[in-house]
Amino acid sequence: MANIAAGRIQRELREVMNSDEAIKNQIKIEFPIDDYSELQGEIIGPPETPYQGGRFKLHIKVPETYPFNPPQVKFVTKIWHPNISSVTGAICLDILKDQWAAAMTLRTVLLSLQALLADAEPDDPQDAVVAKQYKDDHDEYIRTAKHWTTVYAGGNTKNQELEQKVKQIVEMGFEETCAREALSSSCWDVAKAIENLMS
Amino acid sequence: MRSISLRVAVLRASAQQAQFVFVFVCYYVIYEVLLCPSNMDRVLISVKLIQSQKLSKCAENATVMTVHINPSQNGGELRSEVARLSGQSPADIRLVFAGKLIDDVQIMEDLRICENTMIHAVPAQRIQCHSDGPKTIKDEGVKPQPVHVLMESRIIDEDQRSPETPDVDLASSLHPSFYVYCKSHCRSVQPGKLRVCCQTCKDNAFIVKEDPVCWDDVILSNRISGSCLVPGCQGQKAEFFFKCSSHASSVNDQFTVLPLVKTNTRRVICITCADILTSVLVFPCSASHVMCLDCFRQYCRLCLDERRFIQSPELGYTLPCPAGCEDSLIKDTHHFLVLGKEQYARYKRFGTEEYLLSEGGVLCPSPGCGAGILPESDGESRVECLQEEGFGCGFVFCRNCHEAYHEGECGQRIEEPHGQRGSGSEVDMERERRARWESEESKRTIGETSKPCPNCKVPVERNGGCMHMICSRTQCKYEWCWICGIEWNMGCLEDHWFGAGFLL
Ligand SMILES: [Zn+2]
Ligand SMILES: [Zn+2]
Numbered sequence: 001m002a003n004i005a006a007g008r009i010q011r012e013l014r015e016v017m018n019s020d021e022a023i024k025n026q027i028k029i030e031f032p033i034d035d036y037s038e039l040q041g042e043i044i045g046p047p048e049t050p051y052q053g054g055r056f057k058l059h060i061k062v063p064e065t066y067p068f069n070p071p072q073v074k075f076v077t078k079i080w081h082p083n084i085s086s087v088t089g090a091i092c093l094d095i096l097k098d099q100w101a102a103a104m105t106l107r108t109v110l111l112s113l114q115a116l117l118a119d120a121e122p123d124d125p126q127d128a129v130v131a132k133q134y135k136d137d138h139d140e141y142i143r144t145a146k147h148w149t150t151v152y153a154g155g156n157t158k159n160q161e162l163e164q165k166v167k168q169i170v171e172m173g174f175e176e177t178c179a180r181e182a183l184s185s186s187c188w189d190v191a192k193a194i195e196n197l198m199s
Numbered sequence: 200m201r202s203i204s205l206r207v208a209v210l211r212a213s214a215q216q217a218q219f220v221f222v223f224v225c226y227y228v229i230y231e232v233l234l235c236p237s238n239m240d241r242v243l244i245s246v247k248l249i250q251s252q253k254l255s256k257c258a259e260n261a262t263v264m265t266v267h268i269n270p271s272q273n274g275g276e277l278r279s280e281v282a283r284l285s286g287q288s289p290a291d292i293r294l295v296f297a298g299k300l301i302d303d304v305q306i307m308e309d310l311r312i313c314e315n316t317m318i319h320a321v322p323a324q325r326i327q328c329h330s331d332g333p334k335t336i337k338d339e340g341v342k343p344q345p346v347h348v349l350m351e352s353r354i355i356d357e358d359q360r361s362p363e364t365p366d367v368d369l370a371s372s373l374h375p376s377f378y379v380y381c382k383s384h385c386r387s388v389q390p391g392k393l394r395v396c397c398q399t400c401k402d403n404a405f406i407v408k409e410d411p412v413c414w415d416d417v418i419l420s421n422r423i424s425g426s427c428l429v430p431g432c433q434g435q436k437a438e439f440f441f442k443c444s445s446h447a448s449s450v451n452d453q454f455t456v457l458p459l460v461k462t463n464t465r466r467v468i469c470i471t472c473a474d475i476l477t478s479v480l481v482f483p484c485s486a487s488h489v490m491c492l493d494c495f496r497q498y499c500r501l502c503l504d505e506r507r508f509i510q511s512p513e514l515g516y517t518l519p520c521p522a523g524c525e526d527s528l529i530k531d532t533h534h535f536l537v538l539g540k541e542q543y544a545r546y547k548r549f550g551t552e553e554y555l556l557s558e559g560g561v562l563c564p565s566p567g568c569g570a571g572i573l574p575e576s577d578g579e580s581r582v583e584c585l586q587e588e589g590f591g592c593g594f595v596f597c598r599n600c601h602e603a604y605h606e607g608e609c610g611q612r613i614e615e616p617h618g619q620r621g622s623g624s625e626v627d628m629e630r631e632r633r634a635r636w637e638s639e640e641s642k643r644t645i646g647e648t649s650k651p652c653p654n655c656k657v658p659v660e661r662n663g664g665c666m667h668m669i670c671s672r673t674q675c676k677y678e679w680c681w682i683c684g685i686e687w688n689m690g691c692l693e694d695h696w697f698g699a700g701f702l703l
């Protein structure tokens with residue numbers, strides 16, 4: 001990595017680690033000893049959202065041209081959110097694209113992502129299916145997002161009914177992740193989900 | 200054992216003067232050994248004597264001598280010394296430095312007189328001739344500081360707009376300075392010195408009537424008046440120029456002053472690397488964001504590579520503050536000299552191209568060419584990249600689709616040129632070029648991290664998650680699909696918003 005980025009990243013890592021949010025265990029960042037180009041981030045789901053109680057891991061790639069170009073960030077933990085791809089974890093957030101400014105830091109990125117969890121922007125979606133559900137059937141969206149938080153991010157709102165449906169499809173020979181994705185995309189309608197999986 | 204350093208070079212001394220010099224040497228040795236408390240920090244300066252006697256061209260007849268001075272010495276002592284060395288009475292001469300008379304109580308250190316500094320000794324009567332001019336000698340209590348010291352202190356005042364910021368470590372060696380890009384010698388940004396001379400005869404034996412108070416006073420001509428002290432010259436206008444502080448300058452040296460580069464007296468951290476460096480560039484944004492020169496160079500280089508410079512009709516090809524501040528474009532594009540010779544040439548070329556595009560011109564799409572072409576008529580879609588003076592490649596292309604030139608609508612395959620025997624060779628040549636271009640093109644795009652923007656053909660780097668691309672050129676901002684290479688549309692959003700299995 002170029003010298004600029006390395007020096008600055010070290011400072012930013014210190015900034016994150018000494019931040020109030022990190023002390024309260026709300027954000028976290030981990031990195032290999034002498035490589036600052038690939039970092040592991042973690043944010044907790046904001047309270048009073050379907051993501052509450054979840055810990056979401058992030059993969060942060062710092063480009064050589066940092067901070068003139070934004071870090072590339074994606075969710076490693078699977079998440080059900082209109083602005084985050086449920087398949088790849090890719091994020092559609094303006095500050096990670098053309099609204100990035102060299103004065104922003106890793107801490108501001110983590111906090112912005114947390115804010116994004118609390119406040120989705122369904123009109124500028126990354127995941128069209130989730131965005132549609134968010135707008136058309138908001139309760140279903142909340143139910144699904146909570147379920148994903150529990151299953152993938154260590155949340156604690158178990159939903160036996162949904163688990164049962166996943167199990168039902170898995171028993172037909174489908175992979176669990178695929179089954180859950182298909183059910184989530186079809187508002188937990190088992191028949192529709194199977195249809196989607198077959199097509 | 201303390202060495203006695205004394206060097207007196209009188210370039211054009213009469214026998215009488217030589218005698219004086221000898222006497223002075225004896226005197227000086229006594230002074231040196233018995234009286235001078237310490238010879239540390241002594242500096243060697245030059246004194247140019249302007250003769251009073253009917254000599255019209257002073258430069259040819261001036262005597263230059265070098266004198267060792269002690270920084271704690273005052274103006275009166277130096278004047279006496281120069282008078283002794285040149286065989287004159289101290290009452291007959293006055294010393295001039297950087298547009299000002301040196302006051303007798305002025306301490307040399309405060310004038311920033313350093314190694315190789317040149318000061319002028321002018322006949323006192325020459326000053327009296329201009330009695331309506333500088334009042335500095337009579338001004339009680341106000342020492343006539345040289346112009347560069349005055350300007351620099353104003354720059355600090357200007358910078359201290361927000362008094363709550365903890366600040367200026369002036370006790371340290373951080374004194375504010377001008378900065379120049381030293382083109383011929385250092386080829387880098389260096390602390391610079393502001394100097395003043397007579398606009399008419401270019402001699403430095405000139406005193407200003409008023410102090411420059413802003414950059415315009417210094418950069419624009421005819422704003423500051425004064426008096427030329429060279430016999431025979433009636434010069435009334437000051438001319439300012441900058442020198443590199445790092446070495447004695449010669450006639451051919453070229454310096455460009457960089458007004459946004461400043462000494463980091465307030466110890467502000469660099470917005471990019473977060474280090475505190477001595478020389479920084481302060482962006483003209485309301486927050487006055489600070490960037491160290493290394494980072495600024497890298498910022499310029501990156502923006503050049505990614506075509507992120509902005510073509511401003513008033514300012515030219517320039518950059519804003521990277522923090523995204525409004526109204527922060529760098530006004531003086533000479534700051535981009537920090538790119539170095541080679542990249543600065545590239546900057547100039549890109550700037551010309553952007554200007555051309557803004558004026559309705561096109562860039563040759565042939566790989567490695569990219570020459571700017573201003574088509575003659577608006578309606579004509581056939582554009583030829585003329586080969587002349589080492590520019591251009593001869594490629595003939597369509598102004599609308601940037602493919603090889605074709606008859607009819609864009610996007611259609613060119614018909615085989617059956618029955619076109621007459622102009623066959625010309626067509627074949629075009630076809631040959633087209634084929635070459637396509638193969639180059641395909642080589643370039645497969646599996647690459649950058650693709651040319653379908654709108655302006657300038658390479659755009661893929662950055663981040665989805666396939667929704669936005670051309671990074673501020674002039675374009677075209678939104679397009681990485682996979683399809685066309686304008687971003689609902690179909691792309693539904694089908695391949697993010698590439699399946701795409702990983703960072
Ligand atoms: Zn120099
Ligand atoms: Zn003159």
Ligand SMILES: [Zn+2]
Pocket residue numbers: 469470471472473474490491492493494495
């Ligand atoms: Zn820096």
Ligand SMILES: [Zn+2]
Pocket residue numbers: 482484485486487488520521522523524527
């Ligand atoms: Zn700024």
Ligand SMILES: [Zn+2]
Pocket residue numbers: 563564565568569570584591592593594
């Ligand atoms: Zn060409």
Ligand SMILES: [Zn+2]
Pocket residue numbers: 597598599600601602605608609610
């Ligand atoms: Zn065409």
Ligand SMILES: [Zn+2]
Pocket residue numbers: 652653654655656657670671672675676677
């Ligand atoms: Zn473009």
Ligand SMILES: [Zn+2]
Pocket residue numbers: 680681682683684690691695
């Ligand atoms: Zn597409």
